Amino acid sequence: MIARLSALALTFLSVLPAPLAAQEATARYGSGDTPFLLRSTTDIAILEPVIARFAERNPELTVTYEQWGSNALFDRSRDDCRGGGAVADAVFSSAVQQMVWLVNAACATAYRSPATEALPETRRWRDELWGVTMEPAVIVYNTRLLAGDEVPRSRFALLDALRAEPDRYRGRIATYDIAESGLGFLFAYADSLEATTFGSMLEAFARVGAVATCCSAEIIGGVAEGRYLIAYNVLGSYVATAAGDEVGTILPEDYTLVLSRGYMIPKGADRAExxxxxxxxxxxxxxxAMLATAGLVADMAAPETGLAPSARRSIPLTPALLVALDRNRRAQLLTRWSDAFRRAQVP
Structure with missing residues (x-):
């Protein structure tokens, strides 16, 4: 099936020159007369089968897929809304707090159907933003270097491990750089509201010289290679698609954040239909089903996850997420975070 879709898709990847470095890559699917522009934070390789299938079902379209970093996509979408550029036909982002901001700023077009109305309330807002996926934030570990009781299955267990053996974990814990990653900021913000462990975790990260980096691929690759023993708050879908046997995942037992990537039809989109x-x-x-195969839709209720229903924490698409982008709140969280990781870099 994938081979047949790939034959239909006119696909290419290209890293763009410096002036457009925020746009990471581009791919095209189909060969119709009507152009359709989708901007997304999702890696092209992960979403390709789904978009190729959509192009096959809509042969009049040529779908251009632009892959962006979350902060850059937010800036571009906000500028477009203000009349600063060519508006995409659809925007699909993991940084849902930014998507809620765009909807609140009247940057979206409304759409309603039985399928959208059937979504849970946590996955739709004002008929202008919809959560399409179900992806947990997980703890990732190297299976060759950690095993059995050494694997932390909750934030409390991770704290205990860092306190008990700081030298073992020094420089070998990784997570997202929340100043660079909109997704990383969202997870850190959710932790700051949810977890009594948040302050202690930052302190522990500082003591062991934890590494904050931009990208899921770098984090997961570092765990696979053994440069990192553990990575914290990694989006599980990327682990499912990029990792091998040397990378294990844990749904934290104290609570597991669950993200639904947000889909929006921008105001002024030429091909809103x-x-x-x-x-x-x-x-x-x-x-x-295709998204599930790609790791973007997880069955959080499956018995094999071992996760109690009370431990599942969906990140709802609601105006409450706007607080995450409040200038003062954002500055306070970034300051706490940068202070911890600045101390983490001091020998």
């Missing part, structure tokens, strides 16, 4: 069709397709059983 086709954007609605893409949303409808993403919510079909066919596309949801």
């Amino acid at each position: 086709a954007s609605g069709r893409l949303l409808e397709f993403l919510l079909t059983p066919e596309a949801q």
Whole structure:
């Protein structure tokens, strides 16, 4: 099936020159006369089968898929909304606090259907933003270097491990740099509200020289190679698609954050009708099964996860996320974070 779709898709990847470095890569699918522009934070390789299938079902379209970093995509979408550039036909981002901001700023087009109305309330807002995926934030570890009781299955266990053996973990704990990653900031913000362990975790990260970095691929690759023993708050979908046997994942037993990537039809989109069709397709059983294969839809209720229902914490698409972008709140969290990681770099 994938081979047949790939044959249909006219696909290429290209790293763009410095002036457009925020746009990481581009791919095209289909060969129709009508252009359709999708901007997303999701790696092209992960979403390719789904978008290729959509292009196959809509042969009049040529779908251009632009892959962006979350902060850069937010800045571009905000500028477009203000009349500063060519508006995308659809935007799909993991940094859902930024998507809520865009909707609140009247940057979205409304759409409603039985499929969107069937979504849980936590995954839709004002008929202008929809959560398409279900992805947990996980603890990742190197299976060759940690085993059995050494593997922390909660934040409390991770804290105990860092306190008991700081030299073992020095420089070998990784997480997102929340100043660079909108997704990383969202997870840190959710932790700061949810976890009594948040302050202690920052202190522990500082003591063991934890590493803050931008990207899921770098973090997961570092764990696989053994440069990092543990990575914290990594989006589970990227682990599922990029990792091998040397990388294990834990759904933290104290609580596991669950993200639904947000889909929005920008105000002024030239092909809003086709954007609605893409949303409808993403919510079909066919596309949801493909997304599950790609690691973007996890069955959090499956018995094998071992996760109690009370430990599942969905990040809802609500105006409450706007607090995460409040200038003072954001500055306070970034200051706490940077202070911890500045101390982490001191020998």
